[in-house]
Amino acid sequence: MHYAHFGWIGFNRSSDWGTYAALASPYELARNIGLIIWRLLDFGRVTLWLLVLVLLWHMRKRVPVGIKELLILLLVPLLTLGSILVWFTNPIAHRYWLVVYVFLGFLSARLLLEVKSTALRWSVLALMVVSLVSGHFWIYPQRIAKGWDATMAHLPYYQLRKDMLLYLDQQQIPWQAVGTDFPNVAPPSKTDLSSEARMLAPKDLATQSYILYSNVFNGFTDQELDALASNWTVEKELRKGQVYMRLYKRK
Template sequence: MKKILFLERFFDTKKNQYLFFTIISFAIFLFSMDVGIFWDNVLFTSKIGTHLYENNLFNWMLPDNLDAGHPPTLGFLLAILWKVFGQKLWVSHLLMLPFTIGFLYQLFQLTSYFIKNKIHSFFAFLLIIIDPTLSTQFVLVNPEIIQLFLFLLAINSILYERYFLKIVALFFLSIISLRSMLLFGGVFLFEIINLKYIVKTEKAILSKKLIFSYVIGIIPAIAYLSIHYIEKGWLVSHANSPWSGHRNFVSLNEFLKNCAVLVHKYIDYGRFIIYFVIIYIFIKFKKSAFSKVTKQLLILSFSSVFFIIIASLLSSNPFGHRYFLISYILLNLLSFLLFVKFLKKKRFVYSLIFITLITGNLWIYPKEIAQGWDATLAHLPYYSLRLKAIDYLNNNKIEIEDVASFFPNKTALHHVDFKNDHRSFQNFNKKNDYVFYSNVYNLSDEDYDSLNTDYNILKEFKNNNIQVILYILKEK
């Protein structure tokens, strides 16, 4: 009882909340400061950041081989910090620290809005942050936490009626990435639906004040996209773009496949338990489960990612688990609200969801099945194994340039750990003398067949369920 009272009093003041979230964020920074640049962040952090760092910080018109249409905001922020502290991996993680603090604080503000009991709000907060996909973003240098922080700041500003803060949040949210622009649209959609069906305002929904906030907020996005189009003649893709194959509309069969992939992203890594609880309570308690708060959270859960879902389903661009992070967060919060209110065995259900989400990090599929490795903490042993394999190559006088590898390792070593080693792995062509492979790379069946048929294992490194294997071409 005394511990509960202490927690209630502790979280009653903003000063203590800031202190707590700062300590947590700093602990995350210390834990993750050696985690290398991973997945498509090799482009959006390392390559783009390095280009701006070595050239002109303020020239956002990137070379076509680096330009996927996104504003280079993250690379710009990294380049500024590198100018001050040097281009080092820990400096890159340092950039994420204030955004992590801000995100955690805004997340707690969100849970506190829907859950007035501070203890319950704190336990809902804990249940949310252990989601495998969300917790993985804390240890990576990427735009996700920045986008989530700004999105939650905008939503909380609407819920708590902080007009000026909403404009600030929208202003910066609109310039992080193309996906953050879609999140911007999600904020607008939520506010309109919320005013009409939840608040049920008698005033005009599209008031001058509301329109003004979004007009000001969208200025950075409009400015960037306009200048980009004037300078380059295209917005998202062009014929010679490395990503042109990912910028097409899908066929009906591909659309249906994307729908199945979307469902999988939502239920993956243990999240199925959240939806099971929600659906069970909706079926059992029917109308009584659909309170004003429940409806508001449901609206927010889907309006927030509405435009992202539409873009993902209609485009040939592969989409990841992290695209729908804010929806996972809100549905997780909804499940907590429902089982606390309607179920008797609250602690059991909480423990069940908690354990299922934590162990979601242990979900590793057979190597032939593509997996979102940037959405699970399971991949963390990869970084140390990668360094051991590189040390083996160096010690055995095997040139890095003679070794093939795969995404995301098919790049200069410098782009992963910023150690000023610009040697680079080459493309895999099935004839390379050596191959650097890890099960955190998603290979085609054809590439797997070639490794199994044409190569012998030279050296293998393992840690838990993660492995790095060096292959050597068989003599013919």
Template sequence: MKLNLQNYKTLIIVILFFVVEYIFLKDLPFFWDAVSKSMRAQWFYETNFSQLVLPVNLNSGHPPFWPVLIAVWWKSFGVTLAKSRVLLLIINILVGFQLIKLFKNTFPKKQNHLLVLIILLEPTLLAQTTIFNNDMILLLFTLMAYNIIVFSKEKKELLLTFAFTGILFSNLRGMLLLFCLLVIQLIFIRYKLSTKKFNYKPYLISILFFSVFLIYQYSVLGWIIKTPSVNWSEQRNVADVYNILKNIASIGRNLLDYGRIVLFGITFYLLYFLFKKKQFHPSKTSIKLMISIVVFTVGMSIFFMFFTNPIGHRYYMISYILVVLLFLVLVDNYKTILNYKRLYVIVIIAFITGHFWIYPSTISQGWDSSLAYLNYFKLRDDIELFIEKNKILKENIGTNLPLNEKEYSDLLKVDEK
């Protein structure tokens, strides 16, 4: 994508969007799974990277690229929440750049800053831009690879190898995403949706790099992927029939949660309406998007449903983004027969109100997937004040969070000497 003046304007708006977010949240502590990333980063920091494999008690099986990157950042710039969040700001801006590329690849002749912002308002994506977990860097590499595979007319072999390697080293889910990208590329080539020939080298080289790391980890710990640590081992077991059904229901709920039911509902209704009226003449771009949505969503779901690991809303961020794009494509292609401005407003309202979806205590909330979690830190401080005022012994309290997390979430433990 060549950036013209209009594209630069969009990029500036996206950068300002994330800079304003940073200003408001620069002292926000680590939250949820990001706390474990802080623990691991602090281990690398304090041991001066004595080895690139975490000890078993801290090791969930995921590659440690993100914690290592955080620790390197700390070594370079110091250990504070505000300084740490500059790293997340950079990742967010890079994700924003890839989203602009994706938008421009989808709408090569269209200039509309609002439509890019609709993508950024997707509730789980927006929430993750504020959380210091590894999902944004995983999304960055996934978008980079997707843009190259689906839209680039050049091979870009080196950049694609870099993206694939980043996907694999960011999270174990990267293996699933890489498989989905492979399936998407093969489908596009098979049905002549892509003029590029299949190039196996980026896949082979990235898998080779990842295999070398796994061999190294095995030589140090004696295991790979499935950790023996009691903190995570139960999450990697095979699910029974009852839990498989629960997982399927959980996946369905996650896809439609936080206002996305409106997005999915409108998008599928538009497809049904256009098919019924025999006015649906899909462009190559919309076909690519529909195939990609199905492959990413079904491909990951088929794997997740058979294991006991809790299925997070954030696992499907790439699917949410592509559904938003499909919605925008459908509305743009048929806006002469649709009240497109009203549809935009409805989806924006659905996304904004999605952050206010709160479930009863018996239903899992997915707190890291909407901005509702921002209320947590005041409640945490109130709890600590209550415990202190009533002189309650911490060993008599049957919870791990937030009592044992503050030194990691607020970066109180790191010695900067």
């Protein structure tokens, strides 16, 4: 019924993301494997995986039934998603693995109950909590795409966006004269529960006089970032937490 109505299953080649539905080359296949491993370890979860591997190896001769069941619940979505996503050029986002993260947490907690030493159990638990909390402060260099929506580090973005839009109005800069990128191209009426229907324009560094950039954007190419650094000046910069937003003006 879905195919009869929409004409596609799984992905829509005519959508904005249709280009990511192509089959991966051997290089892209290897890259996808690396990305999957990165996503699974990212934002402090590396400690949980190490705990699971160490404790499973320690009790390899006698694994309780409950732990086996949780391990199966973890591996089924992990292997299923991995075996599908790895063959395509689609971006492999953190959110695709939410089910895996949930069962990883359950399995880690269940394995901790098998640690006989109370002091060791609480020490390992504290290490896990610290590692996961630290994950919200893992910021990569500008040219490395980061899954901002998978960490609380992105929270300051929303107020910075409002403040920058207010600055544009104060300076009488038309919103349509400012180029920007996802997720900043939608009008506030669709993102902020407001009646404001104005919206910024999709970026075009060749024609626009103003560009609004934030480090939460992953859609700027390395060449565009180089151009902003050399051919544009920072008209206004706002910072809060680990997020910044810059309004560039052509020199």
